[in-house]
Amino acid sequence: MAGPETIKTVKTTCPYCGVGCGVLAQVKEDGSVAISGDPEHPSNFGRLCSKGSALGETLSLDDRLFFPEIEGAQASWDEALDLVADRFTQAVREYGPDSVAFYVSGQILTEDYYVANKLMKGFIGSANIDTNSRLCMASSVAGHRRSFGSDTVPGTYEDLESCELLVLVGSNLAWCHPVLFQRVEAAKAANPQMRVVVIDPRETATCAIADLHLALKPDSDVALFNGLLAFLSEAGALDQAYIKAHTNGFEDAVASAGACEINRIAEATGLARRDLATFYTMVARTEKTVTVYSQGVNQSTTGTDKVNAIINTHLATGRIGRAGMGPFSVTGQPNAMGGREVGGLANMLASHMAIENPKHRAIVQDFWQSPVIAEKPGLKAVDLFRAARSGKIKALWIMATNPVDSLPDADGVADALKACPFVVVSDVTRAADTVGYANVLLPAAAWGEKDGTVTNSERRISRQRSLLDLPGETRPDWWQLSEVACRMGFKEAFDYSGPDAIFREHAALSGYENRGSRDFDISALAGLALSEFDGLEPVQWPQPSGMGSGEETRFFANGNFYTPDRKAAFVATKVKEPRETGRRFPFVLNTGRIRDQWHTMTRTGKTPRLAAHIAEPYVEIHPVDAKQSGIDAADLVEVKSPYGAVTVRAQVTEKVQKGTVFVPMHWTDQVASQARVDAVVAPETDPFSGQPGSKFTPVAIRKKQYSWYGFAVMRSRPQALDVDYWAIAPTNGGWRIEMAGIEQTDLTAFSERLMGNATEPLRLEDRNAGYLRVAGWCGDDLDGAFFFSKDPVAVSRQWACSLLESPTLSRDQRFKVLAGRPPADMPDKGAIVCSCFQVGNNQIAAAVKDGAASLSAIGACLEAGTNCGSCRSEIQAIIDGFSREISEDVDIAQAG
Ligand SMILES: Nc1nc2c(c(=O)[nH]1)N[C@H]1C(S)=C(S)[C@@H](COP(=O)(O)OP(=O)(O)OC[C@H]3O[C@@H](n4cnc5c(=O)[nH]c(N)nc54)[C@H](O)[C@@H]3O)O[C@H]1N2
Ligand SMILES: Nc1nc2c(c(=O)[nH]1)N[C@H]1C(S)=C(S)[C@@H](COP(=O)(O)OP(=O)(O)OC[C@H]3O[C@@H](n4cnc5c(=O)[nH]c(N)nc54)[C@H](O)[C@@H]3O)O[C@H]1N2
Ligand code: SF4
Numbered sequence: 001m002a003g004p005e006t007i008k009t010v011k012t013t014c015p016y017c018g019v020g021c022g023v024l025a026q027v028k029e030d031g032s033v034a035i036s037g038d039p040e041h042p043s044n045f046g047r048l049c050s051k052g053s054a055l056g057e058t059l060s061l062d063d064r065l066f067f068p069e070i071e072g073a074q075a076s077w078d079e080a081l082d083l084v085a086d087r088f089t090q091a092v093r094e095y096g097p098d099s100v101a102f103y104v105s106g107q108i109l110t111e112d113y114y115v116a117n118k119l120m121k122g123f124i125g126s127a128n129i130d131t132n133s134r135l136c137m138a139s140s141v142a143g144h145r146r147s148f149g150s151d152t153v154p155g156t157y158e159d160l161e162s163c164e165l166l167v168l169v170g171s172n173l174a175w176c177h178p179v180l181f182q183r184v185e186a187a188k189a190a191n192p193q194m195r196v197v198v199i200d201p202r203e204t205a206t207c208a209i210a211d212l213h214l215a216l217k218p219d220s221d222v223a224l225f226n227g228l229l230a231f232l233s234e235a236g237a238l239d240q241a242y243i244k245a246h247t248n249g250f251e252d253a254v255a256s257a258g259a260c261e262i263n264r265i266a267e268a269t270g271l272a273r274r275d276l277a278t279f280y281t282m283v284a285r286t287e288k289t290v291t292v293y294s295q296g297v298n299q300s301t302t303g304t305d306k307v308n309a310i311i312n313t314h315l316a317t318g319r320i321g322r323a324g325m326g327p328f329s330v331t332g333q334p335n336a337m338g339g340r341e342v343g344g345l346a347n348m349l350a351s352h353m354a355i356e357n358p359k360h361r362a363i364v365q366d367f368w369q370s371p372v373i374a375e376k377p378g379l380k381a382v383d384l385f386r387a388a389r390s391g392k393i394k395a396l397w398i399m400a401t402n403p404v405d406s407l408p409d410a411d412g413v414a415d416a417l418k419a420c421p422f423v424v425v426s427d428v429t430r431a432a433d434t435v436g437y438a439n440v441l442l443p444a445a446a447w448g449e450k451d452g453t454v455t456n457s458e459r460r461i462s463r464q465r466s467l468l469d470l471p472g473e474t475r476p477d478w479w480q481l482s483e484v485a486c487r488m489g490f491k492e493a494f495d496y497s498g499p500d501a502i503f504r505e506h507a508a509l510s511g512y513e514n515r516g517s518r519d520f521d522i523s524a525l526a527g528l529a530l531s532e533f534d535g536l537e538p539v540q541w542p543q544p545s546g547m548g549s550g551e552e553t554r555f556f557a558n559g560n561f562y563t564p565d566r567k568a569a570f571v572a573t574k575v576k577e578p579r580e581t582g583r584r585f586p587f588v589l590n591t592g593r594i595r596d597q598w599h600t601m602t603r604t605g606k607t608p609r610l611a612a613h614i615a616e617p618y619v620e621i622h623p624v625d626a627k628q629s630g631i632d633a634a635d636l637v638e639v640k641s642p643y644g645a646v647t648v649r650a651q652v653t654e655k656v657q658k659g660t661v662f663v664p665m666h667w668t669d670q671v672a673s674q675a676r677v678d679a680v681v682a683p684e685t686d687p688f689s690g691q692p693g694s695k696f697t698p699v700a701i702r703k704k705q706y707s708w709y710g711f712a713v714m715r716s717r718p719q720a721l722d723v724d725y726w727a728i729a730p731t732n733g734g735w736r737i738e739m740a741g742i743e744q745t746d747l748t749a750f751s752e753r754l755m756g757n758a759t760e761p762l763r764l765e766d767r768n769a770g771y772l773r774v775a776g777w778c779g780d781d782l783d784g785a786f787f788f789s790k791d792p793v794a795v796s797r798q799w800a801c802s803l804l805e806s807p808t809l810s811r812d813q814r815f816k817v818l819a820g821r822p823p824a825d826m827p828d829k830g831a832i833v834c835s836c837f838q839v840g841n842n843q844i845a846a847a848v849k850d851g852a853a854s855l856s857a858i859g860a861c862l863e864a865g866t867n868c869g870s871c872r873s874e875i876q877a878i879i880d881g882f883s884r885e886i887s888e889d890v891d892i893a894q895a896g
């Protein structure tokens with residue numbers, strides 16, 4: 001059957017990770033949107049990962065904010081904007097410019113970001129604008145500036161394909177930059193010489209392509225890379241000519257690294273001497289080495305030193321800025337890079353200029369013709385919220401970020417928002433924890449509606465184009481900011497006709513008084529007419545005016561750094577003693593991401609397809625630690641620090657090392673009873689970048705005792721879940737809910753209450769087996785099915801979810817269902833591995849057992865892994881696991 005007709009096809013860019021994939025969005029006559037990869041986009045050449053592929057399913061208007069609100073009541077834009085302008089103006093008048101602040105995000109567009117930064121730094125006159133990039137890229141920015149004199153990423157994605165040694169440090173590329181990972185996978189398949197080393201305390205999906213996995217002790221990266229510098233130096237693997245011509249401070253850096261004593265390095269990193277020697281020798285011998293690093297490096301109290309220790313090894317070997325070589329910090333958010341370009345961080349000025357530099361301040365002020373210019377760095381995120389908590393911030397505007405969930409000491413952040421007299425939140429959804437703290441709520445235009453540019457990890461600027469009308473009274477972020485600026489009396493400087501006008505100004509500023517003195521220059525784009533802006537093809541910077549096409553866009557092959565003497569600076573990094581864990585909080589809490597969710601789930605959390613992969617918050621615990629703590633798989637575990645606690649499901653696995661636990665960052669109060677992991681994370685920051693060490697918090701773990709456990713599938717989301725433990729996720733046709741209660745209660749009455757309008761509830765109890773099951777139907781449709789037990793419930797989640805899609809059942813069949821004897825046409829797929837084709841663990845395992853022994857064989861018989869490819873490393877793991885043992889595959893309650 002032919003589907004609905006396509007009205008238009010729009011080329012745009014994915015709103016999730018920093019890979020920056022091009023998307024073709026086909027808007028259909030029935031209002032739906034079909035999504036595919038743009039084959040012409042140079043980031044992805046047609047590929048999309050699971051999150052990008054599911055974009056069309058996340059555009060629903062459920063929970064959307066449609067109108068401005070003041071103190072919870074609907075208001076007009078005029079009322080809301082006047083109030084925001086008044087309160088900011090009043091605070092500045094009474095308490096000075098530093099009494100107000102903006103906290104923005106790498107998920108707004110460059111044009112939004114430019115306006116926010118201009119208003120705060122040039123017109124309000126404070127640098128109190130910080131961004132969630134502080135939690136993300138700040139250590140890389142600080143490290144780049146210390147080494148290069150500018151925040152420059154020298155390389156391109158092609159370098160990851162053309163290198164012969166790819167070192168991935170603190171990066172789970174397979175799950176976090178999946179399309180880039182697939183490019184690497186393909187390059188490795190095409191070049192058998194290519195080697196991949198993964199440096200991560202944890203075994204991740206990325207290890208599937210690793211020739212060597214160095215599971216180092218948490219935060220021991222500086223010891224590892226200082227050791228590498230010493231090794232390169234002792235092995236004579238240096239590029240003396242490059243060091244001499246283009247750098248300063250080599251001797252100090254080598255002295256600081258000390259001698260390459262393998263025993264000492266092995267002790268500091270916890271790595272085997274043999275593995276260290278292998279890694280060091282590989283690097284010494286391989287000219288074409290790229291070192292990619294991400295949050296295992298940045299999110300650390302030694303993050304900036306980690307960055308510089310890595311960069312030192314590239315400067316010492318002259319492996320920078322040439323094809324297939326270089327240090328490469330991959331960005332997380334779709335516009336982390338754009339935010340850095342406009343100077344969105346509290347310690348930066350616009351266009352990669354430095355706030356401490358009086359010349360730069362003069363250039364920016366002159367260009368903006370602004371009444372003032374911020375003269376000192378503003379408050380960095382963690383300090384900003386501390387200041388708010390102590391009453392120093394009188395008005396705060398939060399835009400496109402959810403700090404009550406994503407900042408460390410997140411309960412303290414909630415307190416800060418309560419303490420701050422005036423909080424403005426611009427968001428697209430009501431279902432975000434931060435929204436609840438707003439005095440004024442501004443409804444923003446979402447992806448698919450807004451229009452502008454983003455810059456990806458390799459400095460490539462791409463257009464996000466609107467394909468849908470603005471719903472309700474939503475407005476883009478740049479408009480909200482400009483309107484407030486105009487109402488604060490700055491009309492002349494903020495009277496923009498649209499994103500194209502802002503982009504032209506931004507591009508012009510990048511070239512203003514530049515003459516090669518600054519890396520960021522896109523002045524060639526300063527004259528784009530609206531139609532040219534609309535048609536802008538993806539383009540990599542630099543683009544100084546007069547630059548010819550086809551010119552080199554890599555940096556630093558021939559030095560020419562952005563320091564005063566144009567030489568790079570080696571940074572003498574010292575190994576710091578690891579942070580103490582101590583007796584009360586003996587475990588190190590590591591946090592991070594899962595494959596199919598984006599941050600606080602406000603968008604990816606909407607689609608059953610993405611929830612199917614992992615549907616419940618969990619903690620990975622090493623078997624030895626679990627045993628010692630009396631924790632079994634699928635128990636509910638409290639993970640606690642002096643700041644706060646979460647209660648999550650235990651996954652007992654050797655993937656984490658002893659003494660460490662891992663909890664994903666995604667779950668919020670919207671979807672679980674107590675799983676905001678940042679409530680636990682300590683607000684300790686790096687001294688240079690101010691970035692929190694979100695990967696290292698001393699914690700205690702303990703099994704929590706419940707008298708009953710439950711799993712339910714329900715047609716509609718219950719109004720309130722009044723139980724001690726719960727976690728909810730969408731599934732096809734309804735919702736899936738995990739529950740547990742401390743006190744005994746009448747569970748039949750409880751489930752009937754939750755179902756509300758179900759008729760003919762059936763009940764089945766087996767006291768010997770210790771279970772109770774209750775199900776209700778509404779006409780022919782299942783309304784809800786509840787599985788209770790005194791232990792964690794051992795029913796297949798995937799099978800139970802499929803009940804919501806099941807056909808009409810006779811009364812007899814309904815009893816069989818409750819007894820867990822499903823009809824033959826309802827087999828248990830097992831936990832979903834391939835989200836595109838909804839193929840489960842059990843199906844893949846069965847196919848492997850039947851002889852499908854490769855990814856392509858699995859693809860041929862099940863389609864699994866043949867669309868977005870995000871699950872390929874997991875399928876490979878099932879195939880690999882088969883040769884070891886296949887019987888562990890149905891794991892109760894664990895994330896499935
Ligand atoms: N699916 C998905 N993809 C995403 C995102 C998402 O939310 N979901 N978010 C995007 C964003 S904003 C970002 S910033 C990126 C982040 O991308 P990544 O940085 O790749 O992701 P994380 O899972 O945060 O952390 C990476 C790894 O660091 C390891 N690590 C912890 N401590 C250390 C250490 O001391 N040393 C080393 N070497 N490694 C350590 C962790 O075990 C973890 O596996 O992902 C982007 N892509
Ligand atoms: N423990 C721990 N904490 C972490 C991390 C970690 O690894 N571990 N990682 C950190 C990192 S790297 C990052 S980047 C942060 C991310 O953390 P956040 O930025 O807090 O997470 P998001 O869920 O992406 O929040 C984006 C918000 O903006 C809204 N939104 C979406 N589009 C728009 C728009 O166009 N306009 C407006 N106004 N709003 C919009 C969304 O609905 C959502 O509420 O988390 C950080 N926190
Ligand atoms: S890799 Fe996935 S999330 Fe990242 S930009 Fe591409 S499609 Fe979007």
Ligand SMILES: [Mo]
Nearest residue numbers: 135136332333
């Ligand atoms: Mo990030």
